[in-house]
Amino acid sequence: MAYKLLVIVVLLxxxxxxxxxxxxxxxxxxxxxxxxxxxxxxxxxxxxxxxxTVVSSTLIVDPVSSFADAPSGVALTQPILFSGVLGxxxxxxxxxxxxxxxxxxPGNYIxxxxxxxxxxxxxxxxxxxxxxxxIHCNPN
Amino acid sequence: xNKLLTILTVIASLSLASATLKAETLTFTGTAxxxxxxxxxxxxxxxxxxxxxxxxxxxGTTVTNNSAAAYTLDVAAxxxxxxxxxxxxxxxxxxxxxxxxxxxxxxxTSAAAQQFSxxxxxxxxxxxxxxxxxxxxxxxAGAYAIEVVLTCSSV
Numbered sequence: 001m002a003y004k005l006l007v008i009v010v011l012l013x014x015x016x017x018x019x020x021x022x023x024x025x026x027x028x029x030x031x032x033x034x035x036x037x038x039x040x041x042x043x044x045x046x047x048x049x050x051x052x053t054v055v056s057s058t059l060i061v062d063p064v065s066s067f068a069d070a071p072s073g074v075a076l077t078q079p080i081l082f083s084g085v086l087g088x089x090x091x092x093x094x095x096x097x098x099x100x101x102x103x104x105x106p107g108n109y110i111x112x113x114x115x116x117x118x119x120x121x122x123x124x125x126x127x128x129x130x131x132x133x134x135i136h137c138n139p140n
Numbered sequence: 141x142n143k144l145l146t147i148l149t150v151i152a153s154l155s156l157a158s159a160t161l162k163a164e165t166l167t168f169t170g171t172a173x174x175x176x177x178x179x180x181x182x183x184x185x186x187x188x189x190x191x192x193x194x195x196x197x198x199x200g201t202t203v204t205n206n207s208a209a210a211y212t213l214d215v216a217a218x219x220x221x222x223x224x225x226x227x228x229x230x231x232x233x234x235x236x237x238x239x240x241x242x243x244x245x246x247x248x249t250s251a252a253a254q255q256f257s258x259x260x261x262x263x264x265x266x267x268x269x270x271x272x273x274x275x276x277x278x279x280x281a282g283a284y285a286i287e288v289v290l291t292c293s294s295v
Binding site for chain 2: 111
């Protein structure tokens with residue numbers, strides 16, 4: 001009986017491992033630049049990461065409505081507008097509301113994510129800026 | 141037996157939990173350099189008496205600086221016309237009133253060079269009045285122009 005249960009639980013564990021939606025590797029930071037004339041920050045070099053899926057998955061790129069780091073007094077006037085390319089195809093959806101991308105075929109995919117516009121009020125203050133975009137996967 | 145079942149169930153639960161907690165953070169970093177820029181510069185207008193010219197309309201510009209206490213706004217003294225009828229020259233320096241409205245509100249009237257500390261990052265509207273620029277030997281008929289040079293200087 002115990003042996004039987006052990007087999008069942010081992011199968012459950014194996015099944016859980018199989019449903020691991022994505023793993024991420026080779027994460028590279030993007031670079032931000034300021035456009036003081038028009039009052040926004042953008043990336044002149046995208047962030048990138050390799051996404052590996054072993055099952056059909058859904059990649060979720062969360063929206064970003066605040067800087068992770070910015071000079072005092074700086075605020076976003078609206079969620080950051082992103083664009084991106086996954087496996088050679090542009091992300092489709094709302095640039096400001098995040099992206100949800102179905103990855104049907106398991107494999108390795110390169111995600112390049114860019115900050116198109118981070119509109120700032122009242123003006124771009126000199127200093128360091130950091131934007132963090134959280135991404136995660138769910139099994140389909 | 142029950143103990144084994146419990147342990148294995150916990151292991152299975154932990155494994156399931158770790159399987160769904162797959163997340164990553166993509167980071168973008170950059171530095172905005174300090175800057176001080178002028179925009180929306182507009183000319184004023186001059187009128188005259190028999191011995192001097194003065195402004196009847198202010199010249200203006202907008203100064204935008206993005207770093208507190210990193211810059212001063214310098215207004216150079218003016219001791220000559222940029223254009224004037226032949227034979228008409230400025231006597232001494234023009235008396236100028238400079239008014240800043242905005243992040244660094246201030247005003248100064250002087251014939252000497254003026255300096256304003258831009259202690260706050262932000263936008264200032266600058267208005268320039270020529271109170272008086274004495275003309276030697278007298279105001280001759282013709283066109284007069286005065287240029288006032290404003291400079292953002294790093295502290």
